[in-house]
Amino acid sequence: MSKLKILMVCLTLLLVAAVLPALGSDWPQFQKDQVHSGITGDSAPITAPNLTISWVNDTVIPADRMAGIDASPIVYNGSVYAVTSEGKLFKYSLDGTAAGGNWPVSFVTNPNDWDFQLATPAACNGYIYVLDSGSPYRTVPHDDLYAINADTGVIVDRVNITDYNYTQFNTPITCSCDGKHILFGSMNITTNYTTWVTSYLDGDYYCYNITDVSNIIPSWSPHHSSNGYYWAGAAVIGDYAVFGNESGGLVSINYTGSVVDEVDASDVYGFDVGSIRSSVTYSNETVISDDETGRIYFTSYNSSVNGSCYALGFNATTGHFITADNCSRFIGYSTSTPAYYNGRIYVGSSNGLYCLNATTLLPIWPTPTSVGVVQSSPAISTFYGLGNEYIYVTTNSLLGGIYCVNSSGDVVWNGTSTYYDNDEYASLSLAGAAISGGRVFYGNDEGVLHGRANYTLYDFSVGASVDKWAYKYQVNPNPPNTNVEPNIEFTTGEYANIAADDGIYASHETTTENYSAAHRFVFKIDDNEKPWITAINVAWNGKAWHDTGDPGATLYIWNGTGYEELDDDANSQDEFWLIGEKTSNISNYIDSSNNVTILVVQNDKDDGEDERSHIWTDYVKLVATP
Known part of the structure; x- marks a missing residue:
């Protein structure tokens, strides 16, 4: 089977799932799938959620409230999973009932080490793969990657990736469609605790083979970047992993570990792109020459106020970037992974939520929907028919919360995050949402996991x-x-x-x-x-x-x-x-x-x-x- 056919099989399965009115399909990794589409055919609340059926669960102890849940939740086999700053993986039923037994599972070697946990886990073949994101505060090296039985909560394997104390694993885990590989990146970070100035150094991208879950091994040697990777998740497109880095570079790597293509986005677009802190997403619907060509989309920022959304051609058969097919659109500071649907790109930024033409990146909505600062990535329900999609974004702004926006750019409803310690800043919702079976799930900095529903x-x-x-x-x-x-x-x-x-x-x-x-x-x-x-x-x-x-x-x-x-x-x-x-x-x-x-x-x-x-x-x- 050709590389293109393998890709099309994966995407076809995704599209079939998207048109069926499923009662609780999986959202098993960041932005749902290996190309970070952010699209599901499941319904989601399109009226203000019914508070009788919606739920919230407090997951962290008061001392860790500053960064309680900063990775997106995932949904797998009828359960919701979320990681917290305490280094724990929580499991709940879709109706909010906490799992017993081994749950929650602690994946921090030293419980006194307080960590930011920014890496969204991934579920595959009956297991949840979790990274201990790490932080400059940890005192001793420890295991970084865990495979946890999704049913029982038993840790079946744990892998020490690096002994360097200042390494953080802050990208989401991407699981390939064939269920054989997971990918993620790292950033080496130091902080001067006198001036509180943080320095972002180098980092590596990793690919691990998970065919034998009890013996997780590297698929290839880490791909090193002199600038590292922060939130920059890899899209798996056929046989190629595509991701960006802190210096605005993009790379395409074959599963053999060989670099197939590499570009500097600043050279391609003719201006300083800055840091790519979004994951890459891919669509094969925007074709410029033949059926083997699609486009990748990503965002960046080069100051606290400037940033853009980008489109770049990509050949899924050869793994090469098509630099002649490029366009960009200024949208403001952005770490949001774009979501493609029906010829549109939905993407968040410091200015709100944008809707752009997927071919030209010209705005479809004349101005962005004002919902606050959107660092999260849009989650989209297509259940209600073509042209009636609903977009869900969480906001990293005062009172946080979630917004539901229709395809015309109108805010349909919004809900603030729940918080308990009288600090409204603790309700910031950085990570983004997951959709399954009529519900939308998201967390906030205080460690409160929300399940919003409009079941009547x-x-x-x-x-x-x-x-x-x-x-x-x-x-x-x-x-x-x-x-x-x-x-x-x-x-x-x-x-x-x-x-x-x-x-x-x-x-x-x-x-x-x-x-x-x-x-x-x-x-x-x-x-x-x-x-x-x-x-x-x-x-x-x-x-x-x-x-x-x-x-x-x-x-x-x-x-x-x-x-x-x-x-x-x-x-x-x-x-x-x-x-x-x-x-x-x-x-x-x-x-x-x-x-x-x-x-x-x-x-x-x-x-x-x-x-x-x-x-x-x-x-x-x-x-x-x-």
């Missing part, structure tokens, strides 16, 4: 209203043939009794022979949300029993022509849950008035004498997942 929760927490109703009390047959039985509406007091899962019930028993006790619930789905719903989850809590017959109850959902069973349980007089889900043919379950109808029926009939059918509802809810 329908329940009776504020009583009945125009979007929900409840009815009582008996039906025959079970289930009934129509979706309007039973048809006696709950009283105000009965609504109040099912407002929360608190052991207070709306209770009824039968009075007619051959009838079964029942409760019916109707929830009206928001019209704007209806087209995007990919799952309906229902949960009922209560008691259901018969004086002498079958205990328990059955949960149904109306499918347009009849009731479909979701769950049943033969519990007796103890409180229990009935839970069900629909993830296909969603339109069948939402009628023309946008109503979803739920029914719970006790499992046996009234015998016409003294043996009644009973149903007591404590709490019922419906969750619509966009």
Whole structure:
């Protein structure tokens, strides 16, 4: 298979994933994949997140709040992973539940060494690869690279890369599409603690073979740079790793370790590019000559206020830069990795969020969206259709937080970061976001990990209203043939009794022979949300029993022509849950008035004498997942 075909297989898999309405696909490394696309087909919140379902988790001790989470989180196999300044890897479920057992995993040899952890980890083949970024504060050399079992939290291998005390590993880890290699760079940094002046010296780029996770070995000798690498992650394009450095240089290296091409960006663009502190991203959709050619995109800065976004031709078959195909656009100080989608480049800077034409880099939005200082890289959901992408950026500015921007450049919603120590600067959010299954995840300097969601929760927490109703009390047959039985509406007091899962019930028993006790619930789905719903989850809590017959109850959902069973349980007089889900043919379950109808029926009939059918509802809810 040719190098180009190998590349196209990887990109095709990414595109297939992007068009499917997945319920929680992976975001396993920085900007999702080996070319740092930042694109997912998963949904994400496009209205202000539902705080009932969103969550925050505090991960660090108070002493380490200044740089708690400064690397992007990743999502792998239904879990969120984040590294903290204490040198720990945390694991949470998508709903924010902390993993137990070995989690969190400590990957710092000396716990007294306080480190900035800037390297976003990568997940591959069942393992999380983590770098101890290091800092000038560490007192002894220690292991730098760790392979951690993603399920158990067991460290299966640890590698000492260098014994030099002043080395920091501050680039994200890139895992190749074939799952055989990881790449990352280093920077040697010293600080004069009298003047607090930091000097950035040299550094190296590394490639390690992870085919045998218990024996991680170098793939080639480190590629040395006299200026080092800071935040500059490698894009893996076919057989080539492409990355920039502190002096504005770009290099393309073959997996054999040989340098294929190297350019000085300042020479290419005719001005002082300064430092490349973004990762490289790649798109093969912007073609200048043939199918073997695409473009790389990156940013730089050459002072505290100046910087640009760049496009440069790249031949994915030969690994060579095409310097004749180049353009740039001043955007201000930038460490943001550009994201390409549908002929556009989205990129952040000290001036805000830009949208540029991918061919010319001319602005599509006349002015950047003002969201504060964006050092992070845009994460983009394409779930809502072509031309309706939503862009998520975190801000490294006062109060930090996250912004959702639509493809027209309008801020749809924004949320500030949570902080606990009354220092608003601790809420800065430097690293950027990850998207999976309707949620967006990000951290802040205080070490708070956020999971924001716009799943809509329908329940009776504020009583009945125009979007929900409840009815009582008996039906025959079970289930009934129509979706309007039973048809006696709950009283105000009965609504109040099912407002929360608190052991207070709306209770009824039968009075007619051959009838079964029942409760019916109707929830009206928001019209704007209806087209995007990919799952309906229902949960009922209560008691259901018969004086002498079958205990328990059955949960149904109306499918347009009849009731479909979701769950049943033969519990007796103890409180229990009935839970069900629909993830296909969603339109069948939402009628023309946008109503979803739920029914719970006790499992046996009234015998016409003294043996009644009973149903007591404590709490019922419906969750619509966009």
